[in-house]
C-alpha cells in the first residue's frame with residue numbers, strides 16, 4: 001500500500017533544497033520535481049517565435065528565456081502553466097513527489113496548490129522552509145558549480161569541495177552555471193526571493209497547510225534529519 005505524499009521545499013538559492021530533494025527522493029521513493037530544470041528545459045527548447053496564450057494574454061517564450069538568463073524570475077503565469085502540465089503528467093503515472101522551489105510566488109501558489117490538494121489530499125502535502133542568512137546565500141552561490149553530465153550541484157561549503165574538478169558521482173566536469181551565479185545575479189534573485197516568498201508562506205498557513213521550518217546552515221545530514229522529522233510530524 002502506497003500512501004500519497006508531496007513534500008515541498010522552499011528556500012533561497014543555495015539553501016541546499018536541491019540536494020535535500022535528491023536525498024528525500026532516494027529515501028522515500030519520490031519523484032524529484034525540480035522547477036528550475038523544468039523552466040530550463042522549456043526556455044531552452046523554445047523556438048524564436050513560440051508563444052503561449054494564458055488568460056487571453058500572449059507570452060513570448062524568447063522573453064522568458066531572456067529573464068532566465070539575467071536572473072529575473074520567469075513570468076509566474078508561464079511557470080505555473082509549465083508546472084501544472086508536468087503535475088498532470090506525473091499524476092497519470094501515480095507518482096509521489098518532492099518539489100524544490102515551486103511554487104515560487106503567491107500567484108503560482110494559488111494556481112498550483114488547489115491542483116495538488118485535489119490530486120494528493122491536503123493532509124499529505126508537507127511544506128518545509130529551509131532558512132539561510134543573506135551572507136550565506138551569497139557566499140554559497142558564488143562558489144556553486146554543477147556537473148556537466150547530470151547537473152549534480154556541488155555546493156562548496158567545505159574546502160575539499162573547492163578543489164574538486166570532476167563530479168564525485170559520475171566523473172563529469174564541474175562547470176559554473178552561465179549567468180546565474182554572478183554576484184549581481186545572486187543579489188537580484190535573493191531580493192526577488194524575499195519579496196515573493198513571504199506572502200506565499202502566509203498563504204500556505206491561511207489555507208491550513210502544514211509549514212515547517214529547518215535551519216539550512218547546519219550540515220547536510222542534520223538538515224536532512226530535521227526535514228524527515230517535519231514530514232513525519
Ligand SMILES: [Zn+2]
Pocket residue numbers: 147148149150151152167168169170171172
Ligand atoms: Zn554528476
